[in-house]
Amino acid sequence: GENVEQHPSTLSVQEGDSAVIKCTYSDSASNYFPWYKQELGKRPQLIIDIRSNVGEKKDQRIAVTLNKTAKHFSLHITETQPEDSAVYFCAASPWDGGYNKLIFGAGTRLAVHP
Amino acid sequence: DVKVTQSSRYLVKRTGEKVFLECVQDMDHENMFWYRQDPGLGLRLIYFSYDVKMKEKGDIPEGYSVSREKKERFSLILESASTNQTSMYLCASSLWGPGGTDTQYFGPGTRLTVL
Numbered sequence: 001g002e003n004v005e006q007h008p009s010t011l012s013v014q015e016g017d018s019a020v021i022k023c024t025y026s027d028s029a030s031n032y033f034p035w036y037k038q039e040l041g042k043r044p045q046l047i048i049d050i051r052s053n054v055g056e057k058k059d060q061r062i063a064v065t066l067n068k069t070a071k072h073f074s075l076h077i078t079e080t081q082p083e084d085s086a087v088y089f090c091a092a093s094p095w096d097g098g099y100n101k102l103i104f105g106a107g108t109r110l111a112v113h114p
Numbered sequence: 115d116v117k118v119t120q121s122s123r124y125l126v127k128r129t130g131e132k133v134f135l136e137c138v139q140d141m142d143h144e145n146m147f148w149y150r151q152d153p154g155l156g157l158r159l160i161y162f163s164y165d166v167k168m169k170e171k172g173d174i175p176e177g178y179s180v181s182r183e184k185k186e187r188f189s190l191i192l193e194s195a196s197t198n199q200t201s202m203y204l205c206a207s208s209l210w211g212p213g214g215t216d217t218q219y220f221g222p223g224t225r226l227t228v229l
Binding site for chain 1: 147149154155156157158159162170172173204217218220221222223
């Protein structure tokens, strides 16, 4: 089955710097790659996603890139702010008989220091 | 606005007890999911359901069962709770989207402690 690896597990940056989180997946049939943000004590929420027919997607300060050949995708946050501090999860959706399920990475704890 | 609720935020049970965790969504979503979240392990899928009375095993179904008698409600059952089931349990729901994928909306979580 699908396996998603996420790096780094922790990331510390200064406010205003950029942050990059990388994920690799194993199932070449996976076709949907969302990113979720979980603030302390809160539920995970979708922040951006990308489908396999697109190489890059941007939404204000966040962007996601996908390299299908290498089977990896990355989250880029520019001009980081303290409110970006959270745990970020990547996920991949394998084609599994048409079921809509996600396989998540282990998460990256991002700390943005003022 | 999608609302996913879970029956308890915190729950303390004893080893061997039967435990019910309930999840309700109000957006007529076809898909519902149960995950457990442990530090360093991310979100691991226990069971999911794509329709009433339908269920599929996720990656870690051992020791758990589920029930979906109504579209809006998905229950996770620990038949005989054990200490290694101490964890945060998250429920999620989603539409059956194009290409078989769509945003998953999460509940607030239930932190279960088994003594």
